Every structure is written in C-alpha cells, then in structure tokens.
Amino acid sequence: MREPAMTVTSVQDAGSRPHGLARYRDALSGYAFLAPFLAFYAVFLLYPFGLGLWMSLHDWEIVGDYREFIGLLNYQELWDDPYFWEALKRTLQFAAITAPAATVLGLVLALALNGPLRLHGALRAVFFASNIFSVTVVTLVWSMVLNPDRGLIANGMRAVGLEPIAFLADQDWAMPALVVTTLWWVAGFPMALFLAGLQQIPPEVYEAARLDNASRWAVLRRITLPALARTTLLVVVLQTVMHLQVFGQPLLMTRGGPANSTRPLVQLIYETSFRDWRSGYASTVSVVLFVMMFCVALLQFRLSRQEGD
Template identity: 40%
Template sequence: MTSVSTPARQAAADPRRAKAKAGSTGWFFATPFLVFFGLFLVVPLGIGLWMSFTDTSLTGAGGSSFVGLDNYTEAIGDSQVWRTLGNTVWFTVLSSVPLVLVALVMALLVYTGMPGQWLWRLSFFASHLLPVAVVYQVWNMLFQPDRGMLNGLLDLVGIDGIGWLTDESYAMWSLALVTLWWTVGFNFLLYLAALQAIPDHLYEAAALDGAGALRRLWSVTLPQLRRTTVMIAVLQMMASLKVFDQIYLLTRGGPDGATRPILEYIYDTGFTNYRLGYASAISYVFFGVVIILSLAQLKIFSRRED
C-alpha cells in the first residue's frame, strides 16, 4: 500500500491552515464591530420586543407584568396609530418622489459640464450638512405668516399670504419642501458618482450611431442608472418613513394632528404618557409595515428590471 510522504501531507494541509488562519484573523478584526452591534442593536431589539408584551411604565410604578398580545390588539384598534401611519405614508409619497427626481436632474446638470462645477456641487450638497436645528430656524422664519419671505413674495404679486404650517392644506407640502431642500444633496452625490462610473465608450458608440443628446440620455444614461435609482428609492422611502425631527420642531404634529407622524405618536406614548410597553408594541407594528413596504418596493423594481 502506497503511503503519502510527510512533505506532501504538509503541502496539502498548508492551504487549509492558511484559510483557517485568514478566517480567524477576519473574525478578530470584526469582533469590535460585532460587540457594538450586539450591545446597541441586537440587545435593545430584544429588550424592546419583550417590553412590547408587558405593561411597563416609564415611572416604574406597579412594576412590569406580562400582558401577552394585549398591547398589539390595542395598537391595531387604535385610530391614532392608523392616522399617524397614514400621515407618515403621505409624507413619504410627497417627499420621496421629488427627492429622487430632483437629485437626478441636479446630478445631470453638473455632469454635463456646467461652468463652475465645484460651486454647484458645494451648493447642492451643503444643505445636507446642516443640523436640524439650523434647518428649523431658517424655514421657520421663511414660513412666518406676517414677516416671512415667502408670504412677502406672494404679497408683491397680489396674492394673499398662506398659512404654510398652520393650514392643513399646505402644512404637509411645506414639510416635504423643507425635507427636499435639506436632504436632496445626499441623493445628488450618489447619482453623480453613478454617472461618473458610466463607461465613455457607450456614449461614443451611441454618437457614432447618430444618437443625439436626448437619445443618449434615454438609451444610455438612464438604463445605466437603473440600479442606483432602485437603491436611492428604497433608501429614501425608509428614511422618509422614519421622519420625526423637522416635523416635531416645525409643527409639533399640527395643525390638529394633520402632520403628526407615527414616530411622534410613539414618542408621546412612551415618554409623555409613560406607556413604554404600549409604545414598544406600536414600534414593532410600524417596523413590520416598513419591512413589508420595502420588500414590495424591491419586488416592483426587480420586475421592471427583468
């Protein structure tokens, strides 16, 4: 019977040892991230899920007892949950569509070689760097009914002033406008990076075939941006569904709850009414809605791409 020599065995074992060593090195460098990921995401998710099945109060009075699905049953039957969820979805529709389209137009304008590109890039992206407190101060002054610049411009052309934040017909549109101005710079940057990654030979081939600028845009640029558009649309929808800061500062959910998002209702339930258990249950109901909408959006986009 033929036996394998010791050097041959070592040669066969070396790739396995190198692979095992590389794997252990990778886990070593990933350990700090995994520790923080577990402490600040997995553990809070687990605690929040358990809390949603209890009647935990922020005051700590009466202890914390297990109530099963009572919180979820109450949340499903709570009219405020569905109203605030409807407000959140409506805001998502109003803000997400222009945040994708306007970002695309801005990126195309810069990519086509406008004079002073560095200035345009800075101008388009600078607002995204502002903290929400600054955004609130700027737009709160613009929306002032008596001294605001927007109503001042309307007055110059003979149009009565608008209650931008106090009229139910305009409040949500005004908040969508604020969000567009504040956050469009990030989507603009993603589109600009995607445009710069399109191979030049595609445009050269289209030009040789006699395609004009609009035809190259429709047949080359937009198809090449399809995956980027899907990514931006999904990320933007998830971000808009989680809206809280600008609405809370500008309208506090008013007028008459017309702009109150579900996250503000969760905040008020948990930290104003002290019902942490019920607030946790609403959070998980909302989490389920976000997951369903995200999967549906990905499914729709994937079908269109196919």
C-alpha cells in the same frame, strides 16, 4: 512490508497537520477582525431590537419597575387606536410624496451638474451643503421663511398684492410645507448618488450615440436611465426608509398639528413613551414601523436580484 506502510501514513499525517493548523489560524484571525463589528452590531442593533420586541408584549412603564406581561394586548389596542391609523396615514402620505420627489430632484440636479467645469463643481457643493445641516437649523430657517407676518414668502406675496398664507397653521398647506422643507434639506444626497452612477457610464457609449445622431431625449431614455436603474432603485429605497422615520420637521415646525394633520409615527412613539410613560405600547408602534421599513428593504433586495438574473 507493513513497516514502510506505517511510515508513509505517519509522513502524510505530519504533512497535513500544519496545513490544518494554518486553516484554523486563518479562520481565527478572520473572526478576530469581525469581532468588533459583531460586538457593535449585537449591542447597538440586535439587543435593542430584541428588547423592543419583548417590551411590546408588556405593560411597561418608562419610570419605575412596573412590567406586566400582557401578550398581544398592545397589538390589539393598536388595531383599534384611531391615533395610530391617523399617524400611519400621515407617515405613508409624507413618504409617498417626498421619496419620489427627492429621487427626481436628485436626478435632475445630477444631470444638470455632471460636467467638468468649475461652475459645476461649485454648484454641486452648494446643493450638497444643505444636506450637512442639522434638522434644527433647517426647521429654524424654513420656519422664518414660512412665517406669515415677516417671512420671505409672505413679503413676496404682499409685494404682488396677495394675502399671506399661514402655511404651518393651515391643514391644507402644513404637509406640503414640510415636504418642501425636507426636499431642500435632503436633495444633495440623491444627487451625489446619481453623480456617482453617471460617472460609471462609459463615455464611449455617448460617443457612439452622437455618431448616430441620437437626440438628447433618446440618449436619456435609452442609455442614461437604463444605466442608472440600480442607482435609482437604491435611492428610492433609501429615501423611502428615511422618510418613513420623519420626526424632527413636524415636531419642531408644527408640533404634529394643526389637528394632528402632520403627526407621523415616530412622533406618536415619542409622545407615547416619554409623555404618557407607556413604553410597551410605544414599542408596539416601533415594531410596526420596523416591519414597514424591512418590507421596503426586502423589496429592494428582491428587485436587485431579479435585475441581476
């Protein structure tokens, strides 16, 4: 009676081995497909972040081999640095104005151009075209437009008898000028996201609203905006994270002036590292900026989960 039992067990083991080997091969194939992305992620994201965090704990010069571990002294210096707090204030001010404005502008453009006509398609291409320009081109164009001597706005003000304003040299106008320049540059991207969201709304819902004689405002408030809630959250987060990293516009248009009134955190990082050669201290500012962007992304993740629940 024992021999048949042993035979049955051996047959079961033989039948399970190919199945286990197949699962091992599938897992190995999956990791093989993921390997290029994981390698890219580790080399270009994880390693630079870890190195930056390590540098923030050192008195690290960009030139030479001087690297002295100083612990949290860079963070203590950052806390007492008035230039850091001024740059942080300007960065938050710029993001707080530009991100909501870009979201609203993108939504308005999407609602106005969400149609099947060829004119709608042409206008969508026109508004999105500015988004593909480099920051150098955008700032060059707007520096000429805002020029107080021969700029387009200056000539228009003279035509109506007004004195031209040196927007980029005035502390009260420099930041609004950068905001307008940025909105002209980036409005096409949120518009494209909102257009994608609008096209996902079933047309039967709008047909039912028309049968009920719902007004346009009621349709917008009760159908369109609730359906675009996730898209709106995504746009706000993307715009906020992007504008917290503002750098090219103030560097090329105002050099952070006048009187540091448009100097953002990234420009402070750039100048501290490449002008003052203090890479350790610049890495400390970078860590603070990363924490800010991480908190914004985490907030978006939590809000998305709550909405899903």
